[in-house]
Amino acid sequence: MSHLFPTYAKWEIEPESAKGSYLIGTDGKKYLDFTSGIGVCGLGHCNEEVKKAVEEQLNKFWHVSNLFPVALQEKAAELIVKGSGMDCVFFSNSGAEANEAAIKLARKATGKSKIITFLSSFHGRTFATMSATGQDKIKHGYGPMLETFEYVPFNDIYALEQQLTDDTAAVMLEVVQGEGGIHVAAKEFLQKVEVLCKEKGALLIIDEIQTGIGRTGTPFAFQQFDLNPDIISIAKGLANGIPVGAIAAKGNLKEFFGAGSHGTTFGGNPLAMAAASKTMEIVFNEAFLQAVNEKSSYLIHSLQEKLKSNQYVKDIRGLGLMIGIEVELEVANVLSELRKTGFIALPAGTNVIRLLPSLTTTKEEIDLAVEIIGKLLNSYTKMTV
Template identity: 75%
Template sequence: MSHLFPTYSKWEIEPASAKGSYMFSTEGKKYLDLTAGIGVCNLGHCHDEVKAAVEAQLDKFWHVSNLFPVAIQEKAASALATASGMEAVFFANSGAEANEGAIKLARKATGKTKIITFEQSFHGRTFAAMSATGQDKIKQGFGPMLETFVNVPFNDLEALKAELTEDVAAVMLEVVQGEGGIHVANVEFLKETEALCKSVGALLIIDEIQTGIGRTGKPFAFQHFSLNPDIITSAKGLANGIPVGAIAAKKELVEFFGPGSHGTTFGGNPLAMAAACKTMEIIFEESFLDEVGKKSEFLISLLQEKLKANTAVKEVRGLGLIIGIELELPVANILAELREAGLIVLNAGEKVIRLLPSLNITTDELKEAVTIIENKLNIYSNIAI
């Protein structure tokens, strides 16, 4: 009997070790991992330089609390602020905590409470983050949500305009809806959303939990669209597997998070900061990000070529190395069959296969993955849906 709450439907693989893009089970089977811990291990499993950075900090101190100035925390904040174009950073422990903090900051700074988010969005499972999320299945059984959140259809300017009035504190969005099915926002929608926010005194919050830290070929996904958000949130890939989250905001908002306004025991932990500093140092190099863009073009093009004649495949889409393959049928059983064939991938909703490989995956590893996907999906081509 397990003493864990059954909140997760566990897969049949028990990991024994992992390195780079591969995971090895306790039964000795090798798997090509295109989940990267759900977009977390952006430099692959057990990256040597990140490991060395954490080990070096382990020999100094592990935790002292945020009552003390910690140089490595300042270093990580500077790197994140520089890469994002923000001025102030608050470190938390997870993406949900980062989004909670962003919501608090927006409400305090504006003196307003209404926040607009989008259908099929995902912002976390704490109560405010769950209320912000535009998926009813996340909310079932928990009673009334916070009343100050309004969900409108994604990429729908008219629906947004109907709700975006002067009583709105913020609009919160994902440039690419990850959990919601790998839907990329269109540029007109994003630019107009930013302009509308400014016109009514609302803040623009961009949730970069899954899309940040190089995942799309830029430090953050909003930079593909030349946006100027007030707040962004980050987590997942920020420390390559060591738990961390972050809020980054414009300097105008600094005064609203003064002493006693917000806090965390473990946020900004020195071990997480060591991992984050090294992760950002590697990923934010221009040559590294250029390679992510090239791999994205290669992978999307190869998938489209190999799957174009497959009647079970509706569309291949994505941005950078967050890619969705939408099918005409549910993917749950197919994901299990892919694992049996040695490939680990995710779903994004009922009918989308989600690919989140490590950013330093090789071209040969991508070819290997596409071959497995092609062979498995060929079984379903021309089957009556």
């Protein structure tokens, strides 16, 4: 009998070890992992350089609290600032905590409380971030949500114009809705959102939890749309599997997070900072990001070719190595069948197969993934009457 709360519908695979793009189960079976820990292990499982950086810090000290200056925090913050074009950083432990910090900062800096988010968005499972999320399914059973959040359809600028007023503290969005189905925002829409925010004195918060740290082919996804956000939230791929989150903000917001205004016991932990610094040093390299974009193009094109005549496949979309295959099938069943073949992928909603391979995945691994996916999906045939 398990002593864990049954909050997760766990798969049948129990990991024994993992390296690069592969996971080994306790049954000895080898799996090609195109989940990378839900977009976390961007450099692959057990990356040697990150491991070495953590081990070096492990032999110095593990934790001292934020009452002390920690040089590795400054180093990691500088890398985020250089990679994002922002000015100041606050470290947390997770993406939900990062979004909590972004919400708090926006409300305090503007003196306003209304925040607009989008339908099908996902921002976390704390009470504020659950309230910010535009999906009712994660809110069932918890009673009334925070009343200061309003929701509009994604990519619908007219709907936003109707809701965005002088009383709005911020607009919070994902450039690519991950949990919501791998939907990429239109550039014109995003740029208009920024203009409207400036007109109404609202802050623009971009949730880069899943899209950041090279996942979409640039350090952060917003950079591909010529945007200038006020706050971005970061987590998942930031430390390649060591728990960490962060927000980065413009310098004019720094005064609103003064001493005692916000805090965390474990945020900015030295072990996490060692992992984050090494991860960013690798990922924010121009040649590395160019390779991510080349792999993205190759993967999408290969999927399109393999599945072009498949009667169940409705769309293949995404940005960088964040790709969704929309199918007219119960995706949970498809993913279960894929796992039986030794391939692991994720859902995004009920009918999208989500692929989040490591950023270091190889052409050979991509070819194998496409072959496995194509073989399974092309084996299905619609019933004829």
